[in-house]
Amino acid sequence: MKLATWNVNSVRAREARLLAWLAAWQPDVLCLQELKVVEADFPTAAVQALGYHAVVYGQKTYNGVAILSRTPPEDLRRGFGEDDDDPQARLVSARVNGVRVLSAYFPNGGEVGSDKFAYKLAWMEKLRVLLERTASPDEPLALCGDVNVAPDDRDVARPEEWKDTVLCHPAARAALQRIAAWGLDDTFRRHHAEGGFYSWWDYRMLGFPKNNGLRIDHVLATRRLAARSTAVEIDRNERKGKQPSDHVPVVATFAD
């Protein structure tokens, strides 16, 4: 199974790239983030024409997440469930091919110390509790998405420049470690011990031309599922050319 995640930064602006990428890579599952559209404006017919089902949890202007899959998704869940008080559409999940797949758009956090940063940390704790309450680390589960955290300095091209930002702050890293401690492995790290691989480059300040990137998009998998991963790639080429997203797809392949 080929399982991918991609923050497209507006599915409306990225529709042509999305369709071309699907046709080229043909993943079994693609988790999307930052749709910036309500479900009615998602290009459902276009992805269906390429053979994909779509589970969409949309929102106007900001946020919005989806899961595309070749086989029918089951047990769809939008947001955090019954007592969800999160006004932002950042989490959707479905069972695909027997795997519980979550597409998550973690809050960015704005500035360290801001209300947005507090929301980010609280959101991450809420996700950890959701996993604890609704899933088991012994089942096949993949938490995919824009996590907005670079796990360690290998994931940052210029650690000194980024160390005090919301993407690298010790509190954000610790919150991600607590989620992982529930029972998730960073599948990319299983296959690449070295640094220098990034999934996001700021549009500003020549981020991509200078390769001033961070690895903040991840496929985290429960351990038995992670052990089945045979390769994890970051499609850096997707950042090139006209009108790229600021993020590129991460593609994990699992043995059957």
Place this chain on the structure above:
DNA sequence: ATGGTTGCTTAGCAA
């Protein structure tokens, strides 16, 4: 080599 934000909404925010 790449490009000096981008997208949504329409002045300012979010990333």
